[in-house]
Structures are given as structure tokens and as C-alpha cells.
Amino acid sequence: MAKQEQKSEFTQNLPNMEKAYLISVEVPPDNDFETEESLDELEALALTAGASVVGKLVQKRSSFDPATLLGKGKVFEARNEIESAGANLVIFDNEISASQQEKLEKELGVKVIDRRALILDIFAQHAHSREGRTQVELAQLSYMLPRIRGRGIELSRLGGGIGTRGPGETQLEVDRRKIRRRMRKLERELSQMEAVRITQRKRRKRAGLTSVTLVGYTNSGKSSLLNRLTKASVIVEDKLFSTLDSTTRRLRLPTGDSIVLSDTVGFIRNIPHELIAAFRSTLEIVREADLLVHVVDASRQEMMRERMQTVDEILADLGACDIPVIFALNKVDLLARGERKMLKKRYPKFIQISALTGEGIDKLISTITLFIQKQITTTLQFENLKGAWE
Ligand SMILES: Nc1nc2c(ncn2[C@@H]2O[C@H](COP(=O)(O)OP(=O)(O)OP(=O)(O)O)[C@@H](O)[C@H]2O)c(=O)[nH]1
Ligand SMILES: [Mg+2]
Missing domain, CATH: 3.40.50.300 (P-loop containing nucleotide triphosphate hydrolases)
Structure with missing residues (x-):
């Protein structure tokens, strides 16, 4: 059921805030309490990432619909609510695959991401040190790699915002070969940075x-x-x-x-x-x-x-x-x-x-x-x- 936007301690007053609509699909063994908690936490995550939450929907099902997680009727209901709430982003509490994401975006008419992408986005925003940025970029690239399937360019279609931000100076790469190359480079850099830390640790141990x-x-x-x-x-x-x-x-x-x-x-x-x-x-x-x-x-x-x-x-x-x-x-x-x-x-x-x-x-x-x-x-x-x- 859609809920009005709630004021929260996590709210930031960013201009052009993304308006997020949260969806959770609950399958057995289900637990109402956990779904509720998990959805509240998803809201806190969305707000931390700089979005406002304009509605929520929970569906209980015996199993996930393979194409869209939600059942057909619910997809229709969600689309209406998304439109009337003016949402421009849907965040699933469940994990979604690349093909489910594609299908859902088509059916719901807005950008769709999952909890993992949202967490990665927050990490991308909060990474300041060189090591932190390198680690986050590596994590984002390995998240993206299996999801690209030759539809790289479409990232720009998403129009930026949550799920498309990277910590590096470069835009997140969209070419698989380039991504792999970049990942190897980042891994090398990380192991160099780690070497410094190992020396520091040894010194402490000796002391x-x-x-x-x-x-x-x-x-x-x-x-x-x-x-x-x-x-x-x-x-x-x-x-x-x-x-x-x-x-x-x-x-x-x-x-x-x-x-x-x-x-x-x-x-x-x-x-x-x-x-x-x-x-x-x-x-x-x-x-x-x-x-x-x-x-x-x-x-x-x-x-x-x-x-x-x-x-x-x-x-x-x-x-x-x-x-x-x-x-x-x-x-x-x-x-x-x-x-x-x-x-x-x-x-x-x-x-x-x-x-x-x-x-x-x-x-x-x-x-x-x-x-x-x-x-x-x-x-x-x-x-x-x-x-x-x-
Ligand atoms: N009332 C109260 N608030 C606290 C206390 N300790 C921390 N906080 C508040 O809790 C919030 C989180 O505190 P942090 O110290 O940033 O928590 P953290 O575990 O380092 O969080 P992350 O780095 O984001 O994982 C802040 O708003 C703090 O002011 C406490 O003992 N009492
Ligand atoms: Mg902390």
C-alpha cells in the first residue's frame, strides 16, 4: 500500500531529490515483522542515498514471478501508484537479475534498482580516501559485469542518479572488456595499498x-x-x-x-x-x-x-x-x-x-x-x- 512520504532523521534537503517507490515481495518462509523492518531499513538507505520515499508496496506470494517478481496484477497496481505519487525510481528490497530489471523498467516506466545497487551507491557517495574509492569502484564493477549483456549504452538512458554514480573520475565503464581490464588494475592498486598496511601492522605487533x-x-x-x-x-x-x-x-x-x-x-x-x-x-x-x-x-x-x-x-x-x-x-x-x-x-x-x-x-x-x-x-x-x- 502506498504510504505518504515520512519525515525521517535521514532526510536530506537535496535539490532534485529522486522520488523513490519501495517494493518488497515476500515469499515463504515469510515473516511479516522482518519484511516490515527490512522495508524500514530500505527507506533509511534510500534517504541516506539522497532520495525521498513517496510510496511502498509489499506483496506476499507463494513464489516469485520469474519475469517481474511481482504478479501481473500487482505490476499494474504499482505502475498506477508510481504514476500518481510522481516516483521516478523504484527500489526492490529483493535482489533482481538483469533481465528482471529490464522487464520491470519497461512495465513500470521508471528506473528500477535493488537493495544491493542502493547500498553500493551510498558507498560510492561516501568513499573519500583513495583506498575507499578504489574498493567501491571495484565492487560496483563486479556488480555490473554480469548485468551488462551488451546493453551498456542504456546506462545513460537511466539519466544518472542512484545506481549510476561511481567514485572514480571516470564514468562507470559500460564495456565488458574494459571493465575487466579496469578491475584488474584496481585489484593491483589495492594490493599495493595493502602492502603499506601490512608493514604498519607488523610494526605494531613488534611493539x-x-x-x-x-x-x-x-x-x-x-x-x-x-x-x-x-x-x-x-x-x-x-x-x-x-x-x-x-x-x-x-x-x-x-x-x-x-x-x-x-x-x-x-x-x-x-x-x-x-x-x-x-x-x-x-x-x-x-x-x-x-x-x-x-x-x-x-x-x-x-x-x-x-x-x-x-x-x-x-x-x-x-x-x-x-x-x-x-x-x-x-x-x-x-x-x-x-x-x-x-x-x-x-x-x-x-x-x-x-x-x-x-x-x-x-x-x-x-x-x-x-x-x-x-x-x-x-x-x-x-x-x-x-x-x-x-
Ligand atoms: N543518543 C545517543 N546517540 C548516539 C550514541 N552513540 C552514537 N550516537 C548517534 O548515532 C549515530 C551514529 O553514530 P556513528 O558513531 O556515526 O555510528 P557508526 O556505527 O560509526 O555508523 P557507520 O559508520 O555509519 O556504520 C550518530 O547520530 C550519533 O550521534 C549514544 O551513545 N547515544
Ligand atoms: Mg562510523
């Missing part, structure tokens, strides 16, 4: 510094926590994927020991696999850590468990399962006393903090210190995680 990495769902407050702990000035924004580069800072503990603390790119459900692949070298900071601090947004309790699970899965994907984890429940300043108590009962080993007010930060530092002094082996081992949630 015997414990490496602690902040991980967590996007927007959970990782950069805020890094800033709070180290007085760094990493950009903090109420946007998804504000951070793409890892920032590492030294932190002196009250005991005199020093650690290196790193911030990382946030994780999200259904993160495009080409992004994980392209960001592999940046994410080495996770795999190489002695200790992870998993930052959880406690103000979004209805999504906490699912988000922790997503982070859990991505960590496993990165080969970081055996690294000890401390859990930090962030943003507790937004909770009522009763809610905090309930969380304490439910997650007794999680440390309640507020990167904003500084509350609980001492406790977090002392837990990290205990870990370094080997007085605790870990607060929670990854494999115990599931138990901690029940």
Missing part, C-alpha cells in the same frame, strides 16, 4: 600492542565510541555507512598499557557480497584483532537480536569467529530505567554504555584492561554467543 577493533551494525555508534575513547575526530553522522575507512588510534589505559583501537565500516543485513570482497583488505583489521568490541544499538531493541546475528554471520564470513568479543550496548542514554534493567537481566555480560554521555565507558575500559592483563580470557567467546542471547 607488542594489543589490537582492539570496534565492529557492529551500521549506525550503532562505533565512530562515536572511538572518538569518545581516543579523542579522535572521525565523522559521526546519523546516516548509514558514514565510515568506510578504518581509523586506528592509540589508546593509553589507566594501567599504562597502550592498545591500538580501530573503527571499521558498519555491517548490514544482505550486504552485497562484492562489497565484502572488495573491502577484504580494509576488513583485515577485524581478522587480525586480538579483541573485538561489538557495538550494539540498544535503542533499537526490536532489531537488536537480528542485527547481532547479522554481524555474527559477517564476522564468520571474514574468518573472525575465534576472536574474543566484548559486547557494548550503546545509546543507553535513550533508554528508560526499566528498559536498562530488563537488558541487564537479559544480557548480563553486555556492558551498557553511552558514547554520547560517557556513561559506562570506564567499565568498558576496565574490561578491556582485564582482558589485556589476561585476568579474564574473554568476556564472551564467539561460540558462546548464541547461549548469551537465549
